[in-house]
């Protein structure tokens with residue numbers, strides 16, 4: 090192959106148009122599994138939440154979970170879908186070591202919800218992402234590869250299977266191809282997954298935690314020359330953070346553009362996204378629907394949701410997150426751009442919870458969009474994954490409001506909170522960081538500062554009060570930043586004025 094200059098993202102967008110599609114799996118938070126009564130709690134000892142049905146022992150028969158069906162219909166309704174009046178489960182046949190039946194009960198040509206849409210905001214513009222289908226299926230178990238450095242199968246010495254997750258109800262939400270977004274495609278993908286997460290969370294049907302795998306996203310990307318037919322797509326699997334959704338699309342656009350520009354072909358395949366490098370690598374070549382030999386599940390009766398029940402569910406839907414955000418924006422008195430910054434930072438709920446814990450919107454916003462956003466960015470993690478709760482942020486700001494901490498000390502206290510040393514008040518006490526405003530303790534430091542800086546003291550005596558800054562600085566230094574600057578200033582003026 091001849092060596093060509095590497096195309097950048099902007100080069101890629103000049104030559105090609107991206108088409109993206111998103112398939113999102115959401116584990117429902119039902120108390121029991123999809124087709125049996127096993128509990129679904131996360132983090133239990135391996136293979137303790139299993140029974141003959143979810144282990145697929147001979148003769149065991151599935152029974153559909155009504156709560157899961159209801160949750161799926163509510164998701165479909167919140168995404169403006171039509172709800173089927175009659176549909177069936179199907180067997181999707183394939184071998185996978187963590188799937189005991191060697192088929193997955195899913196839905197194929199008869200999904201529960203079809204033809205919806207979700208509006209998302211990108212750079213102040215509304216983009217309508219059309220939803221092709223929302224269907225219900227069961228999750229697989231989990232394979233753990235041990236003995237290797239990466240936890241992946243390469244280099245592992247053995248693989249262990251945990252069936253606790255096998256049979257947990259899983260909703261799959263598939264978009265139609267999203268076209269015409271150009272260079273904004275990665276942002277649209279991220280905005281969609283974010284909005285979808287917020288919608289599902291507002292319904293209370295899943296905790297939608299990407300880092301725990303209760304929400305997982307596969308991202309399809311293809312490129313085509315303007316006006317030409319759509320190119321071959323790749324499917325980047327299990328992208329497990331919102332940030333990675335954006336990065337995965339971006340890196341796949343760059344990779345495909347370079348392959349195509351060099352005269353190569355894109356292979357229809359699954360790819361794995363690597364958090365560390367921000368790049369994707371080839372997985373397996375993608376099956377087509379016929380490889381799965383779908384057929385209607387003979388052990389389950391068809392689903393026929395009563396339209397009156399569906400209408401009831403629709404009438405009881407909560408306020409959509411977009412409407413909720415607008416209400417918060419008004420309550421917090423923010424301009425559109427200010428609210429957008431909060432949305433972009435993924436901080437709406439964090440700030441809402443911080444305000445609810447008893448601080449002002451401005452105070453909450455200052456921490457989440459300032460110091461915490463900076464640290465999250467440096468660490469390459471989501472804001473919500475930082476080791477601090479909204480209640481702790483509220484307490485931190487209250488200590489500032491009460492004059493017990495200044496901004497600098499508060500940042501040091503926050504460091505302690507992030508390091509797991511406890512609540513802000515406890516960190517402040519344990520590290521002795523409280524602002525010293527007690528005049529007796531400060532007078533000595535002020536006298537020392539005056540004695541050490543006689544020329545400055547003379548200036549102040551002659552009326553140049555602005556020179557007091559030097560003495561305040563000196564007092565701050567001897568008190569390790571813990572003096573209350575206002576009190577120090579008053580003491581200096583009183584001594585020399």
Ligand SMILES: [Zn+2]
Nearest residue numbers: 125127140143
């Ligand atoms: Zn079971």
